[in-house]
Amino acid sequence: MQDITRADVQAAISGFLNDQFLKKAEPDIKRLEKAETEQNEAAIAAAQEALAQWRHKYSAPIWLDDAARRMAGQLKFGSHISKGIHPDAKGDNVNFSADTPLPEHLIGSQSAHALALDANGNAAALPLAAFFNTPVGAAQMVKLRQLITQNHPALQGCFADDAALSDEYQLLFQAALIGATDAPITHERNKQILWPRGEQAIVHDDYICLVPLYPSALTHAVYQQINQARYSEENKLARDNRFKKTAEHKPYVSITQLAITKLGGTKPQNVSQLTSAQGGRNYLLPNLPPKLQSSKAFKISAVAVTIFNKRLRYHSYRGWIEFDEVIKAKKSVMAVRDQRKLALQMILAEVFQIAERIQTQWPAGWSRDYQLSMAEKYWLDPDRADLEGEEAFKAACDAGDWAGEVIRSFALWLNQWLKETHTAIAEDFDEAEESEWRRAMASALRTSQRRFGRIYA
Amino acid sequence: MNHANYYLLFDRIQIQAANAISGPLSYGFPSLNGFLGAIHALNRRLPESDGITLGGVLVACHHCDVQLYRPHAYADATFNQSRNPLKKNGDTAAIIEEGKVHLTVSLLVEVRKADQVWANLSQNPQASEWCTQVQNMLMQQRIAGGSVTSIGRTQLFESHQQDDMIAALLPAFVLMDAGQDLLAITRELQTGQQHLVNEFDEIQPACDENGAPLPSARPAQTEVTALDALIEVATLHHLPPDAKDSKEWRAYSVKSGRGWLVPLPVGYQGIAAPFAAGELAHCRTAEYPSQYVETIYSLGKWVFPFRLPENFQQCFWRYATPQDNLYLITQPPAH
Numbered sequence: 001m002q003d004i005t006r007a008d009v010q011a012a013i014s015g016f017l018n019d020q021f022l023k024k025a026e027p028d029i030k031r032l033e034k035a036e037t038e039q040n041e042a043a044i045a046a047a048q049e050a051l052a053q054w055r056h057k058y059s060a061p062i063w064l065d066d067a068a069r070r071m072a073g074q075l076k077f078g079s080h081i082s083k084g085i086h087p088d089a090k091g092d093n094v095n096f097s098a099d100t101p102l103p104e105h106l107i108g109s110q111s112a113h114a115l116a117l118d119a120n121g122n123a124a125a126l127p128l129a130a131f132f133n134t135p136v137g138a139a140q141m142v143k144l145r146q147l148i149t150q151n152h153p154a155l156q157g158c159f160a161d162d163a164a165l166s167d168e169y170q171l172l173f174q175a176a177l178i179g180a181t182d183a184p185i186t187h188e189r190n191k192q193i194l195w196p197r198g199e200q201a202i203v204h205d206d207y208i209c210l211v212p213l214y215p216s217a218l219t220h221a222v223y224q225q226i227n228q229a230r231y232s233e234e235n236k237l238a239r240d241n242r243f244k245k246t247a248e249h250k251p252y253v254s255i256t257q258l259a260i261t262k263l264g265g266t267k268p269q270n271v272s273q274l275t276s277a278q279g280g281r282n283y284l285l286p287n288l289p290p291k292l293q294s295s296k297a298f299k300i301s302a303v304a305v306t307i308f309n310k311r312l313r314y315h316s317y318r319g320w321i322e323f324d325e326v327i328k329a330k331k332s333v334m335a336v337r338d339q340r341k342l343a344l345q346m347i348l349a350e351v352f353q354i355a356e357r358i359q360t361q362w363p364a365g366w367s368r369d370y371q372l373s374m375a376e377k378y379w380l381d382p383d384r385a386d387l388e389g390e391e392a393f394k395a396a397c398d399a400g401d402w403a404g405e406v407i408r409s410f411a412l413w414l415n416q417w418l419k420e421t422h423t424a425i426a427e428d429f430d431e432a433e434e435s436e437w438r439r440a441m442a443s444a445l446r447t448s449q450r451r452f453g454r455i456y457a
Numbered sequence: 458m459n460h461a462n463y464y465l466l467f468d469r470i471q472i473q474a475a476n477a478i479s480g481p482l483s484y485g486f487p488s489l490n491g492f493l494g495a496i497h498a499l500n501r502r503l504p505e506s507d508g509i510t511l512g513g514v515l516v517a518c519h520h521c522d523v524q525l526y527r528p529h530a531y532a533d534a535t536f537n538q539s540r541n542p543l544k545k546n547g548d549t550a551a552i553i554e555e556g557k558v559h560l561t562v563s564l565l566v567e568v569r570k571a572d573q574v575w576a577n578l579s580q581n582p583q584a585s586e587w588c589t590q591v592q593n594m595l596m597q598q599r600i601a602g603g604s605v606t607s608i609g610r611t612q613l614f615e616s617h618q619q620d621d622m623i624a625a626l627l628p629a630f631v632l633m634d635a636g637q638d639l640l641a642i643t644r645e646l647q648t649g650q651q652h653l654v655n656e657f658d659e660i661q662p663a664c665d666e667n668g669a670p671l672p673s674a675r676p677a678q679t680e681v682t683a684l685d686a687l688i689e690v691a692t693l694h695h696l697p698p699d700a701k702d703s704k705e706w707r708a709y710s711v712k713s714g715r716g717w718l719v720p721l722p723v724g725y726q727g728i729a730a731p732f733a734a735g736e737l738a739h740c741r742t743a744e745y746p747s748q749y750v751e752t753i754y755s756l757g758k759w760v761f762p763f764r765l766p767e768n769f770q771q772c773f774w775r776y777a778t779p780q781d782n783l784y785l786i787t788q789p790p791a792h
Contacts, residue, residue, distance in 0.1 A: 080749070080751055096751070100782070102753070105639050106723070106726075106783075107754040109728070186739050192740065193494075195779075195784050198778035199512065199776060208748060208784075210725050210748060213749055251695060252694075253693065253695070256530075261478065265551055285691045286484065287721060289719075290759055
């Protein structure tokens, strides 16, 4: 930033004003061209007059004066904006300078490669934001606003021929960029969090009120980065070519499972300039936990004699996959044995999630219409014992002898599957293994029965 | 709080319409502060005469049902919005987008009982009465912006009953800090070589069986920051078949082998100097100082309870003492 000269700044300013002029005057320039080819004197004069007006408006002294005295007061700048939290929030924006680095394992505005400057307020004053974002110098790496906030020496006399006037403008611009902090104001629509300062906050009554602002500069960077990854020509081509036999196959990326929030509804410009550039859309990354197989969908066939069948295996697949991997791994290392225990527990957890759902959600007495073994009926339909005319059921249920049979069925179910799928090592699953499954099931059943305050033998 | 002598389990708390937008960059599960804040508020309501304080919170999710619409599997989702009541003058109120999620979570809370212990905990009538009392108090509160519709049960455990607590959480996923994985992924992107977190929580380059380094799916980029790593976590690379190895396209994610990683808002950083109490106009409190902040992200990991670290203390999230302008929720380090 040191090698920026006064000439660079002046070139940047006049370049910006020229661009603005061309943008606004474009229809009139076309009109003039047309009139000249048609040799229409009246039209030429009218167009020339209109052009002269634009030229006057975008001449440096006029525009800069307007920018410093009017626009600067009508816009609120910041990297963090209040309206991103709620469009009605009228609190301060904050222009955060990302100088102090964050610890490496944390992500904040410092982590973005470049932070744009955001602005909101009167839309007619928004060209000033573009003005501040004008790149300066040969490398185009430095923005005008950076020079203004740093009081860069190259700015002297750039904003007006009169040195004192130029300094005055510079101060006005600087004040607008930094934002007034002598009368800080937030708003009822801004979120405010009372944050305990440490674990002894209650004892010491030690709190601070945190007011989170919307990091629109950071989210803008993320938005652009995701769009670039997804929709760059290169990525689109590679994706399309995947299914073409003759084309060259190249790697491509996809980013799925995102969600979109729209800020500001149909008027994103009300929220901020950057939000408007994104059409109000913001990408959100998913932070959902993995989905457990829903126990809601589990049904028992009316003719099944046991729930330990293929259907239950499907509904506890997560544990089975784990189990499968452990068995394929090299045998009987300590870590593998631990993992097998974990996989077994995972299967049990999923089985009991389903069992508990049946026990608590299905209507008492549901098992009357099913062919399940009595042992499993006692286990899965405990509330039937309290119904009228079910004294015999209650007695048998309370006796608890059925638990042994449920445990046996479980161990059999597990062992049978292991023998079927791992035929080469089928003889490895013998008595010792089966008794291990039984022990685990017995302990899980005991825990589950206790949880619901039921008798367990 | 390192001297928790009991653990309090709120089993299967059903929360309706909690806030699904956990921060400016993520959606799905509510932010940690929603749960820690609720337990902190509960702690403030406990009668002082009990001599009981609540400490860190373990968050386990059983079920997470985000209210959104996704037209097809590859599309970006939008949140289901609700029409709000008419304004005073009869106009329809503008829709300010919100994201809602219905949750079933279990919270395990460290409990410190200062004066006398509960003898024979499982049969102790005072202990069970206290459980009912706190359960009723939590039922009246909001958690993460949602209403509590039911709490399965509330149970106290003694600190040595770790296995029972883990069994009680099943089946669920527990939210753990994965800041080290974020570092490892950042290294991987910077060097173009796979990096892993080893069992001592250190980062080291990953190698194949012969000790040769494993390349990443992306060429090295020295300019990479943790933010790139965060986006990389959500990215799937589709790699064309190698001429010799296979004829199938492969998918590669930097997450593979690291567990179920997710972006996780872990607190805030100050973005302007703090204001003295009463200085910030329209602040909700004039009693305490205030400060403008932004959300700070890190990575989290959803872990099945059997995979939790040996040191159970490590699974509990706490408010850290603020320093360096950072207001964080942290788990104690592994070593």
